[in-house]
Amino acid sequence: MNVLIIGAGYVGTTTGLIFAELGHSVTVIDVDQKKINDLQKGILFFYEPGLDTLLTKHIASGNITFEMDHQKAIKDNPLIFICVGTPQNQDGSANLDFLREASEFIGSNLYEYKIIVIKSTVPAGTSKQVKGWIEYTKKDPVSFDVLSNPEFLREGSALHDALYPDRIILGSENDQATALLQELYKGIKAPFIVTSPSAAELIKYTANSFLATKISFINEIAILCDKLHINVQDVAKGVGLDIRIGPLFLDAGIGYGGSCFPKDVLALIDTAKKNNVDLSILEKVHAVNENQPGYLLKKIKTRLISLSAKKIAVLGLSFKAQTDDIRQSPSLKIIKDLISEGAMVEIHDPVAKLPGDLMDKVFQKASAEEAMINADAILICTDWPHYKKIDWPDLKNKMKSPIVFDGRNMLDAAEMKSIGYIYEGIGCE
Incomplete structure (x- = not known):
């Protein structure tokens, strides 16, 4: 499948490399030019055992590319994963500014059906907000679905955790989109839990807490x-x-x-x-x-x-x-x-x-x-x-x-x- 990853941070880069390892064609975009340039050269900006080898492997195979042409990336990929940061506000709440920016950019460049998957850790109910942001900014009357697929990566063992997860949680309200995500993860043996987007979002916070x-x-x-x-x-x-x-x-x-x-x-x-x-x-x-x-x-x-x-x-x-x-x-x-x-x-x-x-x-x-x-x-x-x-x-x-x-x-x-x-x-x- 053709998969777009928005956000070349720890989660986005790791997720993109895992999908590349599964045989998919992955494009990763980010607003940080230096980060993209380094990744294009096979240089990781963080330390994670085994991930540098996977990066070198799939740059060579062509299964993963790192780009700055964001509009073309959204146009060419039917499956979009949002992996941007959700840092902490001073009051402890999750800051969703990056998520909103990504959602509005998707909406303003949405001209055909897309499946948008939130990989970022977000509060329960955020999928509805993302849907609203996209609806508000889209120019054409095209349909789309917003799903939740939280990550459970432990720093220091992210590669193992991604390839051999305890479970894959998917929050979805569309059976066809659910089937497509199950196909995307084909090759990884793990229980596939399908629930509502809000429940999927809460599962991540509850597990960590x-x-x-x-x-x-x-x-x-x-x-x-x-x-x-x-x-x-x-x-x-x-x-x-x-x-x-x-x-x-x-x-x-x-x-x-x-x-x-x-x-x-x-x-x-x-x-x-x-x-x-x-x-x-x-x-x-x-x-x-x-x-x-x-x-x-x-x-x-x-x-x-x-x-x-x-x-x-x-x-x-x-x-x-x-x-x-x-x-x-x-x-x-x-x-x-x-x-x-x-x-x-x-x-x-x-x-x-x-x-x-x-x-x-x-x-x-x-x-x-x-x-x-x-x-x-x-x-x-x-x-x-x-x-x-x-x-x-x-x-x-x-x-x-x-x-x-x-x-x-x-x-x-x-x-x-x-x-x-x-x-x-x-x-x-």
């Missing part, structure tokens, strides 16, 4: 474990073996971040408020997550007393391993607090880079080992596998104080203590 709830819940239990001198990892393992709960998202730490969970939780809370519904549990989930980085900082201050002029080595900048995404990263919150306390901060991350507002305040080192030399304490903020492989016995003798605060509970506490480190995790001492 529930996973965020599991994270905040185990983080609160971890604080209790610290008080009771119980290992939260033992508790999480015992609880996670219950098939009604499951083991995923029960890793205590410094909280969730990234481009999805923080904004999706707040957007769902906002939707509820606009409909006079109180989501008190979800409000608490957000509050716990906001406080979690501060809990680790409190541990550091209790141990070191004063942070003034102390050198702290921070390992990990991205909100999770296998991605360079630093949006809403707990690491950034902690680094800013360390700076405000007068600490000298040196950081390392294999792929993520410091944001501009921190470049003149923090030193980013080429290796974790370099950042750790002469440090008064080490703080692990991202669970990159490389940090397990560090020669911890050797580095202990190169530090001012052999103190490790493990914000991801990724190291073995007993082993670290046997080496001679003072080790503190989250609910895991």
Whole structure:
């Protein structure tokens, strides 16, 4: 099939490459000329394992092209996926400005029947808004359908998640359009759930918010474990073996971040408020997550007393391993607090880079080992596998104080203590 992707961001680029892998002819457009130029050359602007190889493969095969001729792209493709960003407004609501711009552009260039699919994460009822925007701007009396097909990609494993999804959710009110989308995904084995567009939109927010709830819940239990001198990892393992709960998202730490969970939780809370519904549990989930980085900082201050002029080595900048995404990263919150306390901060991350507002305040080192030399304490903020492989016995003798605060509970506490480190995790001492 001929498929158009509007938005060459993380979701749009990944979605386009997956459809190309399935044998479809894909065109990706974006308003960012540099982004399109780089993608045409096979250069990804974000880090995602395996995706660069797929990009090179399908540029060569001709299955995917990146264009700036937006009018021609809409004319030539009967199936249009909207994959633009829906960032967070200051009040927590979803900003739909990019979505509206894309919808109105489609409408002003709509001269024959098209199927428009919203891939972006949007509040329940947005499909109706998109339909209204297109209706208002279209010039000819042509028909079209608006469907919802939310993505469930985890940064760091997007390629696997797209090729082997747990389910494909489709919000559609047209049987022919539904059949066409099912044909589009032919070759991917997964349950196909067909529902209303509004339900499909709400499924995405509900899923992410529930996973965020599991994270905040185990983080609160971890604080209790610290008080009771119980290992939260033992508790999480015992609880996670219950098939009604499951083991995923029960890793205590410094909280969730990234481009999805923080904004999706707040957007769902906002939707509820606009409909006079109180989501008190979800409000608490957000509050716990906001406080979690501060809990680790409190541990550091209790141990070191004063942070003034102390050198702290921070390992990990991205909100999770296998991605360079630093949006809403707990690491950034902690680094800013360390700076405000007068600490000298040196950081390392294999792929993520410091944001501009921190470049003149923090030193980013080429290796974790370099950042750790002469440090008064080490703080692990991202669970990159490389940090397990560090020669911890050797580095202990190169530090001012052999103190490790493990914000991801990724190291073995007993082993670290046997080496001679003072080790503190989250609910895991």
